[in-house]
Amino acid sequence: MNAPPLPAPRSAPYLNPYVAGIGLGLTLLTAFVTLGAGLGASGAIARGAAAAAHAVAPAAVEGNGYLGPWFQGTSPLAHYLVWMAVGVFAGGGLSALLARRARVHVERGPRVSARGRLVYAVVGGLLAGFASRMAGGCTSGQALTGGALLSDGSWAFTMATFAGGFAAAPLVRRQWR
Amino acid sequence: MILSTFFGADLLGSASALVVAGLLGVAFGVFLEQAGFGSSRRLTGIFYLQDMAVLKVMMSAIVTAAVGLRVLVAAGLLDLSQVHQLETVLAPQVVGGLLFGVGFVTGGWCPGTALVGAASGRADALAFLAAAGLGSLGFAAAWPALSSFAREGACGVCALPETLGMPAGLVVAAVAAMALGAFVLSERLEARARARASS
Numbered sequence: 001m002n003a004p005p006l007p008a009p010r011s012a013p014y015l016n017p018y019v020a021g022i023g024l025g026l027t028l029l030t031a032f033v034t035l036g037a038g039l040g041a042s043g044a045i046a047r048g049a050a051a052a053a054h055a056v057a058p059a060a061v062e063g064n065g066y067l068g069p070w071f072q073g074t075s076p077l078a079h080y081l082v083w084m085a086v087g088v089f090a091g092g093g094l095s096a097l098l099a100r101r102a103r104v105h106v107e108r109g110p111r112v113s114a115r116g117r118l119v120y121a122v123v124g125g126l127l128a129g130f131a132s133r134m135a136g137g138c139t140s141g142q143a144l145t146g147g148a149l150l151s152d153g154s155w156a157f158t159m160a161t162f163a164g165g166f167a168a169a170p171l172v173r174r175q176w177r
Numbered sequence: 178m179i180l181s182t183f184f185g186a187d188l189l190g191s192a193s194a195l196v197v198a199g200l201l202g203v204a205f206g207v208f209l210e211q212a213g214f215g216s217s218r219r220l221t222g223i224f225y226l227q228d229m230a231v232l233k234v235m236m237s238a239i240v241t242a243a244v245g246l247r248v249l250v251a252a253g254l255l256d257l258s259q260v261h262q263l264e265t266v267l268a269p270q271v272v273g274g275l276l277f278g279v280g281f282v283t284g285g286w287c288p289g290t291a292l293v294g295a296a297s298g299r300a301d302a303l304a305f306l307a308a309a310g311l312g313s314l315g316f317a318a319a320w321p322a323l324s325s326f327a328r329e330g331a332c333g334v335c336a337l338p339e340t341l342g343m344p345a346g347l348v349v350a351a352v353a354a355m356a357l358g359a360f361v362l363s364e365r366l367e368a369r370a371r372a373r374a375s376s
Contacts, residue, residue: 095207107218
């Protein structure tokens with residue numbers, strides 16, 4: 001059974017990518033001059049996971065060398081990146097609803113089952129979660145934010161991300177065609 | 178008047194900063210969704226040279242923010258000490274970047290776009306997010322073995338103007354020129370992909 005074509009015929013067209021990029025850049029600039037910090041996403045996911053793990057095994061999490069400091073006298077969720085992620089979810093959902101692009105489904109190519117596509121998503125998520133902690137951020141916190149700040153390490157991260165992506169792309173293309 | 182930030186005032190953890198971060202997140206999410214990044218197929222299109230939206234949006238955003246930042250600094254409105262500067266730790270950033278790229282193309286999402294995808298109803302985005310949380314915990318579990326590697330190649334706040342010995346304005350101009358080149362190349366690649374699809 002083939003996946004239905006996307007975007008659905010009724011949905012609004014995407015915004016011009018250059019216009020969307022300028023809007024994103026102005027959002028990042030506003031973050032620099034108000035928060036004094038850029039955008040981020042992976043930090044919030046790690047903090048959410050740490051809070052969930054803490055509910056199950058508080059001693060182990062607080063004793064962990066990487067996660068422990070997030071719990072010293074505070075909650076890992078009382079952090080600007082967590083609130084930003086809640087905002088991204090709300091803004092993304094609102095925009096998808098208004099553009100009639102919100103629909104519960106698994107996006108995939110015709111030759112892979114929904115379950116198969118979910119396996120790709122889980123494997124990719126495990127890797128991306130691990131790697132973003134190693135690198136200290138992701139496409140938002142390193143590539144966009146550090147890129148605009150002209151950070152050496154962020155540009156190295158961005159180049160490495162594209163290298164890794166292009167190298168692995170042929171191996172995982174089956175999920176799309 | 179010099180702009181003062183929450184970070185500069187050591188108030189990034191304050192309730193007002195959290196609210197501002199939430200509002201910025203809403204704008205971030207709207208632009209990601211409007212760019213079409215609630216779709217994995219569109220996001221990963223760059224790795225097959227089919228849909229170059231990721232490169233166009235990223236480079237436009239970086240150039241916009243970098244130019245804006247340097248203009249505010251040059252105009253004397255903002256001191257860079259008011260903005261948290263990222264530290265460079267080369268080895269984990271390169272190895273992490275490589276792994277992250279593999280995770281991105283395999284999973285079809287990166288963390289920010291997966292939030293948008295999940296909000297748009299994509300079950301695969303939700304699976305990616307849950308797995309990314311587990312992957313983060315995996316890194317924490319491996320911390321005793323990884324903590325020394327995580328400092329390998331640490332150079333403090335190292336930025337391109339100092340490293341290249343060029344004025345910041347010139348570096349930003351070079352990044353903008355690189356972006357323009359990337360845009361021209363992207364349009365050509367997409368035209369080629371369209372021609373192939375219709376033939």
